[in-house]
Structures are given as structure tokens and as C-alpha cells.
Amino acid sequence: MASDGFQPLTEKLLVEYLKVTPPLAAKLGNDLDKLQIKEVGDGNLNFVYIVSGPSGSIVIKQALPYIRCIGESWPMTKERAYFEASVLQEHGGLCPNHVPEVYHFDRKMCLIGMRYIEPPHIILRKGLIAGMEYPLLADHLSEYMARTLFYTSLLYRTTTDHKSAVAKFCGNVELCRLTEQVVFSDPYKVSEYNRWTTPYLDADAEAVREDNILKLEVAELKSKFCERSQALLHGDLHTGSIMVTPDSTQVIDPEFGFYGPMGFDIGAFIGNLILAYFSQDGHSEKEGARRLYKKWILKTILDTWNLFHTKFTALWDKHKDGSGEAYLPAIYNNPELQLLVKQKYMDDLFHDTLGFGAAKMIRRIVGVAHVEDFESIKEAAKRAECERKALNFAKTLLKERRNFHKINEVVSAIEDLDA
Amino acid sequence: MASDGFQPLTEKLLVEYLKVTPPLAAKLGNDLDKLQIKEVGDGNLNFVYIVSGPSGSIVIKQALPYIRCIGESWPMTKERAYFEASVLQEHGGLCPNHVPEVYHFDRKMCLIGMRYIEPPHIILRKGLIAGMEYPLLADHLSEYMARTLFYTSLLYRTTTDHKSAVAKFCGNVELCRLTEQVVFSDPYKVSEYNRWTTPYLDADAEAVREDNILKLEVAELKSKFCERSQALLHGDLHTGSIMVTPDSTQVIDPEFGFYGPMGFDIGAFIGNLILAYFSQDGHSEKEGARRLYKKWILKTILDTWNLFHTKFTALWDKHKDGSGEAYLPAIYNNPELQLLVKQKYMDDLFHDTLGFGAAKMIRRIVGVAHVEDFESIKEAAKRAECERKALNFAKTLLKERRNFHKINEVVSAIEDLDA
Numbered sequence: 001m002a003s004d005g006f007q008p009l010t011e012k013l014l015v016e017y018l019k020v021t022p023p024l025a026a027k028l029g030n031d032l033d034k035l036q037i038k039e040v041g042d043g044n045l046n047f048v049y050i051v052s053g054p055s056g057s058i059v060i061k062q063a064l065p066y067i068r069c070i071g072e073s074w075p076m077t078k079e080r081a082y083f084e085a086s087v088l089q090e091h092g093g094l095c096p097n098h099v100p101e102v103y104h105f106d107r108k109m110c111l112i113g114m115r116y117i118e119p120p121h122i123i124l125r126k127g128l129i130a131g132m133e134y135p136l137l138a139d140h141l142s143e144y145m146a147r148t149l150f151y152t153s154l155l156y157r158t159t160t161d162h163k164s165a166v167a168k169f170c171g172n173v174e175l176c177r178l179t180e181q182v183v184f185s186d187p188y189k190v191s192e193y194n195r196w197t198t199p200y201l202d203a204d205a206e207a208v209r210e211d212n213i214l215k216l217e218v219a220e221l222k223s224k225f226c227e228r229s230q231a232l233l234h235g236d237l238h239t240g241s242i243m244v245t246p247d248s249t250q251v252i253d254p255e256f257g258f259y260g261p262m263g264f265d266i267g268a269f270i271g272n273l274i275l276a277y278f279s280q281d282g283h284s285e286k287e288g289a290r291r292l293y294k295k296w297i298l299k300t301i302l303d304t305w306n307l308f309h310t311k312f313t314a315l316w317d318k319h320k321d322g323s324g325e326a327y328l329p330a331i332y333n334n335p336e337l338q339l340l341v342k343q344k345y346m347d348d349l350f351h352d353t354l355g356f357g358a359a360k361m362i363r364r365i366v367g368v369a370h371v372e373d374f375e376s377i378k379e380a381a382k383r384a385e386c387e388r389k390a391l392n393f394a395k396t397l398l399k400e401r402r403n404f405h406k407i408n409e410v411v412s413a414i415e416d417l418d419a
Numbered sequence: 420m421a422s423d424g425f426q427p428l429t430e431k432l433l434v435e436y437l438k439v440t441p442p443l444a445a446k447l448g449n450d451l452d453k454l455q456i457k458e459v460g461d462g463n464l465n466f467v468y469i470v471s472g473p474s475g476s477i478v479i480k481q482a483l484p485y486i487r488c489i490g491e492s493w494p495m496t497k498e499r500a501y502f503e504a505s506v507l508q509e510h511g512g513l514c515p516n517h518v519p520e521v522y523h524f525d526r527k528m529c530l531i532g533m534r535y536i537e538p539p540h541i542i543l544r545k546g547l548i549a550g551m552e553y554p555l556l557a558d559h560l561s562e563y564m565a566r567t568l569f570y571t572s573l574l575y576r577t578t579t580d581h582k583s584a585v586a587k588f589c590g591n592v593e594l595c596r597l598t599e600q601v602v603f604s605d606p607y608k609v610s611e612y613n614r615w616t617t618p619y620l621d622a623d624a625e626a627v628r629e630d631n632i633l634k635l636e637v638a639e640l641k642s643k644f645c646e647r648s649q650a651l652l653h654g655d656l657h658t659g660s661i662m663v664t665p666d667s668t669q670v671i672d673p674e675f676g677f678y679g680p681m682g683f684d685i686g687a688f689i690g691n692l693i694l695a696y697f698s699q700d701g702h703s704e705k706e707g708a709r710r711l712y713k714k715w716i717l718k719t720i721l722d723t724w725n726l727f728h729t730k731f732t733a734l735w736d737k738h739k740d741g742s743g744e745a746y747l748p749a750i751y752n753n754p755e756l757q758l759l760v761k762q763k764y765m766d767d768l769f770h771d772t773l774g775f776g777a778a779k780m781i782r783r784i785v786g787v788a789h790v791e792d793f794e795s796i797k798e799a800a801k802r803a804e805c806e807r808k809a810l811n812f813a814k815t816l817l818k819e820r821r822n823f824h825k826i827n828e829v830v831s832a833i834e835d836l837d838a
Contacts, residue, residue, distance in 0.1 A: 163595070167589035173578060177579065216760055
């Protein structure tokens, strides 16, 4: 064991650990001699074990001091487990229906014991590739985002609580730096980590690197990402961080959590839905077979923002006389002004959402980490065609985002580009 | 002595303290039996002693756990001394010509031993009231602001250093809350602390409280103040926090320091110069006697921004290949794009400066803490006339700030309103 009390798990160690950790042992039925253990960490960063006992299953997640998929050559603080557990607990308290419960956290071991999100839950991204509809997805995700973002912002919090929480999450700087690099920097310069569907997109990738206006806009977004502590974000809210069934939606993996601009979370989700949309032609069993499914994705984008808007402003109304210090009731107490400030706030948030969403799309096409939506399109020419549409739409969205005022205008623009 | 090691100073205690504190004793010539001690804390918050010995003088400043001018009924963390010392040391390192040296800091006693800023230095505000010109003021203050703001921003700093410094200054939350209240809240609502030149400005004060557009704009500024950690600010950079002679400019009292939007500091200084301008007619010995002096104030406003712009962008150029993570050279390395990003950055900063400057003006006319520039105008009707011009200008500036693009347009607008 390292002097800091950290030890990478093995199956044997895991069993020993569970035996001396009552809250976890209890979840498993306290009979720990016939456990089934499966390592399923298909993510890029961590060990993830599913442990099943006679009366239940749990997940054990352990952060390692490097990025697992690359190896020890790319070190990454294991303290991220502390921030992941903190966000799970904080967001879980605010939105228990859509955040898995944490049973146990061990800071030294960087180990989280948490709810096993049982089958038939699958990763949303895989469902979208398979063409599955999730009728409650927009409702659930808008609920998750509205509650987690509203309640951790100055619309609800006092300055004192806010600054203390901001200070704590400043500690998650290594993960923030990683995002800065892969989202806001690498795609806009020559980087050994970048890749794209070559040779088809060679000119497109170069065009991104040479687009002054795009880079000017990206700088503004990066500055907001680095400097604006608006709410406690998930920090990586793409469709691979969400597990779903037709009835249930669970948000996982918030290790990139920090106080940042709300639009970064909302944009991540919507941007990844747009990626899913543009990938559909590559998954279509025959011409037009995914036509209705594509309409469902667009409807989900539309509903997500509109429901988010409704729920977020409803929380604002509900708590307008509460402890939040952004808009004191004694100042903002007339209905006309309340409408004005809400409109301005939501407009700004909408534009942030589109900007961050577009940036998240771009980086998935010409940056280091790609998405299975496109990667699983075998034929490179076909894949490149889908990716190019997505990339062109993202560039437009990033540069022209202030000209959009309602989400249906965005949806129309997607349809126009795809026509 | 309290259990936390804090003890409010008396002259007797002070001498004992100096005797056992070598770095301070040395400054005084080590002969501590014939010290001259004078308590000069005419400020609102602290004890300030000038201690003179055979070979020199020093200032001893001690924070008390309440706001001195109001009394123990308005508690205020004495930890502010820690943040004041931190800013003095940090800014002093960046701009030693314009920040007094700290000789000693005692966190338990909330005590700073620092350079005595000797006569003929006086508080700038008093000089402005007396009609004194300071030909180097714009040059010095622009130097101070350019260096302290640039070097503590992400234009120079790494994300890692930045987030760690932001976290530290989140601790100065009580002082930030006080600013929020007196600058962004109280003037826009009925508050027991507000006052104005009554009855002359009764309708003007009410108009501020009823102006929806003004309140909408103030909300945006407050949100930036609370959420945007752009650079380490002085936090209270008005003309009462600056000591001057014709040759020397020293910035004192940064106890409100924190990571916030740069425009808050620049705006505080320029806003207070505009207040000084509009107060001149009240100090004019005879009609028109201050005409040339008013021109000098306008020139100082103009020079301050323009010199700041030149110096700040020169620092940016100098360090464009440095460690700052906002605009990586590999991305922003073409001259046309460098020009674009600088223009956008400086435009945004200019608008922030005008907005915060205007907010600082408004609060000095209808909020709790007024400025001697106006207060020293004995005749209430005359004072109200000056204040109304300043207030009207500030309201316009706040609401229309985005229509201004150069500082000479602001100066012209002042002259137009004053014509």
C-alpha cells in the first residue's frame, strides 16, 4: 500500500475491503463468500466493478492516478474520485430520481460504493445508435439539469454558501484543465492527439484550425468555462454519461464536476443529441429507415430545452422570495421586471448552451475523443459525410448562436442543413 | 487576549508588540522608548497607527471584528486583514512603485506593519476637492491597473495557479457581500442605510428604485461581480484609496480584494474621477474658476483608459508566448487573429468598466456611503444640483454603455451633459 493509503483494487483486495466495510456488506446481504465480481470499466479512466451478492448488487468505482485508456504515461489525479463523490451526493440530494445513490466513499482509496444501475439500463449513446426511443428522456434530463443547476446557483444560494462551494471545487483543476485542452484548445491547433476521418475530412479539420472567427468565439467560451462559477456542473454530460430504460434515466460519472457556466452542461447534452442525429444516416438499414427516428431526436432536443426552460423558471418563481442573492425580492419584485430579468437570463443561457454544445460537437469530430455514434459507422466515406454535416452545423451554430432565440429555430436549421 | 490570539491594540500594547517584533523594530531604529504614536484611522473600518522612531516611521494597521465607524453592531470579519496583506504583497510584487511595502503581517492579531506613506502625500480625493493637478496620476494608475490585472489573469497565469488563487480569495466572502449590498443592492431598493440630499433628490432616488432597465443592467453587473474570477482586484479602488504627490501615487487599503471582473477596479477609479468632475462646480470659488481644472480631470479620465489600454495590451504582446492559458500561441498565432481577440477582449473590458464605474457613482449619491467630493459642498441645493448631473450621467452610462467604443466618446458625453 502506498504511504497515502491508496492501493489499486484487485478482486481479492476488493472482497477483503467489502468484508470490513459494513455499509457495503449490508447491501450485498452480508454473505460475502459467494460474491460475483465483474470488472466492467469500459470507460477511459477508472476501475469499475459490479459486485453481486445474495441480496443485491453494488458498483465499486476506483480512480487510478492516470488515465486508464492511455496508461501511466498520462497521469491524472485520483482526487477526482473525491469530486465525483461530492457531485453525486450533491446532485443526488437535489435530484434523487436521476442520480445513483452513493453508499460509501473512501477518500484515501479513491473508492466509491454506489447503486448498481441494473439491466435493462444501457448507456444512452448505445440506445441512440440502435434507434431506440426514450419517451421520457427530455422530461427526465430537463428535470435533472433544472434542479441541479438552479439549486447550486446564486438564484437559490447565498453568496457565502456559493463562494465556499466554489473554493472546494477549484481543487478539481486537473480535470478542468483536461477539458480545456480537449474541448477548447486541441481541435483548433495541430495536436498529436487530434484525429479525424482521413483523408475525407483533412480539409475540414484544417479549415477549423484556420477559422479566425470560430477561434475568436471559442476563446469567449473558454473564458466563461475558466472564469464563470455559475453553478455546480456535471462537467461531462454527454450521452455516454447517461443510463436509460424507457422509464428511467440515471446520470453517472460526474468526475469533471466544478462550478462553471450552466450552458456547458446543457450544451453537452444537446450537442451530443445533434451528433446522434447526424450519425443516423450511417446507421440506417436502408434509405430513409431512420426518418422517423431522426424526427424523434429533434423532438427530444426541442422538448429538452423547452422543458428545461419551464422547469428552471418555475423553480425561480417558487424560490423568488428565498435565500438566493442574485435577484433580491425587494429590488426585483414587480412582475414586469421579473419577466425582463428572466428573459435576459434565459436568453444568455440559451446562447451559452448553443455555443458550448457546438464546441462539444466540433471536438468529437476533429479532436482526440470521438463518439461511438460516428465511430461505429464502418464505411469511412459514409462516416465522413455524416461527420461533415455535423461539423458544418456546429460551426454555424457557434458563430451565429446569438441570432437564434428559440430552440425550434435551431431544429429548423438542422433540418435545412440535412435536407 | 481572546483565545484566538487576537487583542485590540492600545498604544501601550502597540509598543510592547513592536519591542518583540524585530522587522518592525528595525524600521524604527531599534530605539523604542521614545516613539511617537498617532492613531489616524479616519477610515470606516480599522485602527491605523503611525509610529515614528529615531530612524523612521511605519504604519500599523489592525482590523477589528466589526465596522469601526458603525460599531460592534455591524460585525465584520477581522480575517480581512489577511486578504489585505495578501493583496498588498501580491500587487506590491507586481507593481512596487505604486503599492506600499508590507514589513510584517500577523494573522492572529490581524495586524499589518507597512510603509508609512509620508507627507506631502495626501488622499487623492482631498487633492481633487482642492483642485490640485497630478500630472502623473493617469500614467501611474494605468500602470498599477495594467500590471496587477494582467499578471493575475489567465492571460499570464496557468489554470492551475489561477484556480488555487481563486479558491484562497473565496475566503474574503464577507467583504464581497458588503460590496454586493452597498453597490448592487441597497441603492435600488428602500433601505435604512440609504441617504441622499433630501428633499432635492427624493424624486431622483425614487426614480432609481423604479427604473426597470437600470435594475436589469445592474443585475448583469452583479452577476459578473459574484461569478467571474478574471483577475485579483483591489476591490475598492476609489480616489480615497490612493495617496498622491505630484510625483508619487500609492494605492492602499485593498481589504476588499478578491478574484473578480477587471472592470470593477478600472470602473471604480474612473467613476470616482467623474464624481470629482461633477462636484467641481460646488467647489468653484467663483463662476468658472474650476473650468481648466475640470478639463484636467477629463484629460485624466481619457489618459487613464488609453494608457491602460496601451500598457495592458503591451503586456499581452510581451507574454503572448508565455505560460498564460487563455490564448495559446499555437491557436492564436496569426497577427490578424491576435488583433481580433485583443479588440474583443478590450471592448468587453471597456463596457464592463463603464458599467461598474456607473454603478459605483450611483451608489455614492443614493446609497449608504457618500463621497467627500459632494459632502463637502455645504449648500444643499448646490450639492444636489451637482449630484443630479452625476447621477443622470451614471444612469445613461450604465444603460447605454455598449454604445460607447472609445473613451473620448464618454468624455464628450460628460461635456454635453454639463454644457
